[in-house]
Every structure is written in C-alpha cells, then in structure tokens.
Amino acid sequence: MSDQLIRFVRDYFGTNEFIPLHAPIFAGREKEYVVDTIESTFVSSVGAYVDRFEQNMTSYTGSPKAVATVNGTAALHIALKLAGVQTGDLVITQPLTFVATCNAIAYCGAEPVFIDVDRNTLGLSATALQQWLQENTKLDADGICRTRADGRVVRACVPMHTFGHPADLDGLVRVTFDWNIALVEDAAESLGSFYKGQHTGTFGIIGTLSFNGNKIMTTGGGGMILADAALGERAKHLTTTAKKPHPYEYIHDEVGYNYRLPNLNAALGCAQLEQLELFIEAKRALAAAYQDELSGTNLAFVSEQEDCRSNYWLNTVICEDKAARDELLRGTNQHGIMTRPIWALMNHLGMYQHCRHGDLSNSEWLEKRVVNLPSSVKLDTKKNRYVPRYCNS
C-alpha cells in the first residue's frame, strides 16, 4: 500500500525531496506587511494590523467579535474562564485531541472528563455525551449540572473539530443546552470549515482558533477568541492586562493576562487571511485527489460530512488495523514522505490518566488506525491574486 501512496504523493507534489506533513506558504503580501510594522516601529502590543486582523476575521467567520491572542492555548484558557470555569469544576472534552485542549482546562484548576468521539467526524459524540450525562449527572434546581456521585459541577463542554472536520454541532448544541452546560468550541484546526453554512467556532458561547506554524494559516504563533459583543469585550480586557482606558494612568481592575498578539504577528496574519480561500481550494483539490487514488484500496479516506465544508487541514486515512498502520508509517517515513499517527489518547497521558471518562471504544479504535498524509498547499502560482471581499485594508 505504501508504494502506491509514495508514488502518488511524489507525483502530486512533483519532487523527490522530503515531503512534510504540512508546510506554511507565504505567497502574498506577508513581506510587505511585516516590513511595514518594522518601518513604523509598531511591532509590539499596539498597532493597526491587530485591529485589521480582528476585523477581517469577524467578516470571514461571521462572529460578532474576534480577539487576537498570543496563541491558541491562551485563547482557550480565556475562553474557559469566560465560560465560568472555576477551580474544582469538571469540563467535558474528547480524549482524541491535541494536549492543549486539556492543558487549558487544567490552567483553570478544572479537570477534564473524556467522552468518546464519532468515527465519521473524529469529533465529540453527542450520543456518547448524552448517555454519560444521563448516567452520571443530574440537573439541579439551581440550573447547574452536577455529578450524582460527588456533586461536582459540570461547567463546560469543549468539542474539537479534528483535522478540520466539523463535529456533530446540531447534536452537541442540543445536548449542552438541555443540560445547561456551556459549549466552548476548540476550532484551532478548523478555520475555514463550515457546518450547515455557519463557521465552526461560532456555535457555542465562545470558540477559539490557532495560527501556529502548522495550522492552515499562520501568524508565526497566534490564536483568536470568537464571541458575541459582550464576551468579546471581556476577552479583550482580560487578554490585555485588564487595563482601564486612560490617556496616561495605569489602572488595572482585575488580574489580567498578557495574552495579546503582537502587531508583527498580526501583519503576517492579515496577509495570510487574504489567501485563506486559495489555501482551502488547494487543500480540497488534494483531498479529492487522495480520495480518488485510494478508492478501492484498504485505506479508508476520511471525508467531510453532508452539509459541511471541511478545510481538509490534514488529510486522514483509517487503516484496517494497527499492523497495517505501522507498516504505512514505516514505509512512507522511510522514503522521505512524512506521515503521522494520531495523538496518544489524553487519558493515557500521566497527568490526565486519573480523570473520569465514559466508554471510549471509538477513540481507542481510531488511535490504532489513523494516519495523517502530507497535506501542504500546492498553489497554482499563475492564478490571479485579488484581495477577497472579507478582507479590508
């Protein structure tokens, strides 16, 4: 199997050199904007590119507010605080995620509860969530969901849109509403992915994005909080040291965070955002080519669900079993084609192994079988470049 895949990938990317999983691409105005920040001296915590980046991101996602942060983990930390997560709370998430999701929960002094994913979306399962809540919790008269056994508050639920594929948002919105649990979406991987025409990260009370170097677009390091006007204001305040506006006095009215995105990084972000739809077009073309190539083989390609548009950030296959997975990983990596397994389940990591969890059979099944394939954007450089409507300068 790996021979056919190696041939296909080499042919598609047109190179005999090493092929990475995902390389960033700077084909637009990145240099112009970054140099502009240097020439203006506004490289740091104040500058016009931060406002412009936030503005353009509200146009793109349809979120009323977008607040840029220093990275995606910081965005999640603040999102959880604004969702009311406190020391001792429980926060539901999936075991199949990047460790940052759980770390942000831990920063709040809360504890993750791991609920299974669906095999088709790789995201948190609404059915498994409903079942765990039914069996283990009750909705008290004060409107707070607590565990039956020990009265722990279940404050929030953080689904993650794995590799860009939207989770079952209708189901998750319904179940979290029924149990009065705050829905916080970790949309770090799903910028440009839509569920029934609405951008991922805008379904819950708050959502977060990441612009790390390996994501679909990058600011070097960076993240964003998507929220309504009121929570967005709070997010801006908390991420900028909680300083009261004043011409010269330093007045801070609560313990704030220095989580703002530097102007230098926002400049890069503005240029990348102008190309985002081109990137997604290229990702989707590659996904279609993989799907075509792999049909009829023993590798099952993970495709978008009906009513969804996935950004196909990382292309994904499911192998027949662990032995087939190991062989595919070995064969490709040996030949300079970078492929990777999925993360170890969070409940297998030392610091989270004591956490409560539901039945995790889908996550365990996927952990042994999932492989990510090279997914870099291959741009048609002859294509006409224009600044898309969602970007203002």
Ligand SMILES: *Cc1c(COP(=O)(O)O)cnc(C)c1O
């Ligand atoms: C990348 C990522 C994050 C956090 O991103 P950083 O910007 O690297 O802090 C959070 N959750 C998921 C699922 C991610 O993939």
